[in-house]
Amino acid sequence: MKFLILNAGSSSQKSCLYELAGDRLPETAPEPLWEAFIDWTVLENQGRLMVETPGQKQVIILETGDRQRGIARMLDTLVIGDHAVLKSLGEIDLVGHRVVHGGTNYAEATLITPTVQQAIADLIPLAPAHNPAHLEGIEAIGEQLGDVPQIAVFDTAFHRTIAAPAAEYPIPQAWTDLGIRRYGFHGTSHKYCAQKTAEILGKPLTELKLITCHIGNGASLTAIKNGVSIDTTMGFTPLEGLMMGARSGSIDPAIVLFLQETQGLTPAEINATLNKKSGLLGVSGRSPDLRVILQAKAEGDEQAQLAYAMYIHCFRRCLGAMVASLEGLDTLVFTAGVGENAATVRADVCQAFQFLGLKLDPELNDRSPRNAVISTPDSLVKVVIVHTEEDWAIAQDCWQWWHSQGPGKKP
Template sequence: LEGIEAIEQTLGNVSQIAVFDTAFHSKMPKKAAIYPIPYEWFEKGIRRYGFHGTSHKYCAQKTAKILGKSLESLRIITCHLGNGASLAAVRNGISINTTMGFTPLEGLMMGTRSGSIDPAILIYLMREYGVDAEKLNTILNKESGLKGISGKSGDMRYITTAMQKGDEPAQLAFDIYIHQLCCCIGKMLPSLSGIDVLVFTAGIGEHSAIVREKTCENFEFLGLKIDREKNIKPAMDTDISTSDSKVRVLVVHTEEDWAIACECWQKMNQA
């Protein structure tokens, strides 16, 4: 709101449009959006909202264009893997499930965020060690994930370089990351009743060949196969799967700024 007020003071009555990163997930079915906690909490706004919506929507639409198919015909899992990371299950062009929830802390292991953990751990730490809410918030958001396990960095580039040099904590951090990622992809499959396309995007998704390789290896039982050479140095917005792969695997450059600009343009034309 401070930004809106500042623009009003500086530029007067110029049009302002708010584009919410959660909007793409707003049509998730209740069974995916509501936590198994007292329903009264849901009535207070505690539910799964999801994030990275602008990126997931853009990448799903771009995927359909790359493959020359209608978006509505595709069952897509988009993997937005950056310092923050989330997945979305997209069917009929709509997000029907995602990994982030009430906050961006839920879901995948990330650069410095823990992702989903047993909530009783927090109660245990508060009771047994006197850790307060503020400290827990800092640990889970800024001192966990790749950084917490490696003890040094939340940057996947550092992790992959270090593990190639025999750094065991870095190797463990990488292994947990891939394990968590694959488990979460697996959890998306029933929502879609299968999968037609797996999409990698954002900093890690677009630039880490080893993350894509190790992830895809775990889904070869689905008939998913990637071309090793294409995966090493993929062109922007390209299909890196083999011709006989039953699941297409794409690397898509996310353009959230462009997607937001398009949303604003559409709203302005509707005014």
């Protein structure tokens, strides 16, 4: 069986192709036959496509910012050129999609039907930076691969275990009854990283108090106790919580009313600004990319310095809230683009929690080792870097869906 996995972020498109044989999943992630990554932030109105197959790498500049055309070009590399691994796209048995928001209706891997596709579209107001990208991928696959089964794996599913005191907002019950609650996001990554951390430490997941920090252009923290999510920083939408690349994170809701009343801004204008023009980008005036901010900070740019200071302050504050929800902390986990690679962010965040007995090993931290402990042996709180493998986690859910259909039930 060949499973194609599409993992669309707010500023990227990561994809891979797995070949799975037999009736049992391998215990560790197999090497993908093919991997591709589109970065939509590096070049203005263009994309940078990186394709990798065993022993080969290629970089392709996409001359348009049109994401559907970019996905089509990406799929071409599966069957055309030096990186071709298939004779035709018809060899693909199933396509799995990470979908950020599934609302209250979807808590497991689900076959994408017109009804499901419409539900994803209806939830765009709650995930404006992501759900449109998922739909673009779903539509592009439909055009290129026809009736191949497409499966949605929802980021919100992992957080369905959050109890009402943490999941509900202090608003009138009539509003809560409208579905306004904390949904949480990055669930696929948080779940995978928690399981991987337990494996790295050689301890049962059910005995750990973890905080997983998924820090990329979008970012969230999750408190995990007994293997389940009990609290998380993102809420009704992915806008809540940490200061992010282009999202504001949590702000006083009265600010929105003030802008409407004094500046005449519409809800759509405010929404677009908070989701796409705030965060590191909004404060620095330069970029949502932390690498750019760090370079500008080193060059003495005052707004970049302020943006970074705010970023770390917000991170520490939100992390402290997760520690309180857990009533303690065994292990702190960093993952995703910034979490895995930005040693200075990890050092600056961890410095504030030395009072918990957390001791970071500076040399190990600077190396940014993959799937490794980077705290000192005597640290009371273990600090771990986990390379998130959302694609493999999605593939696992898709495999389970495929086999749950039984003989003769598969599309």
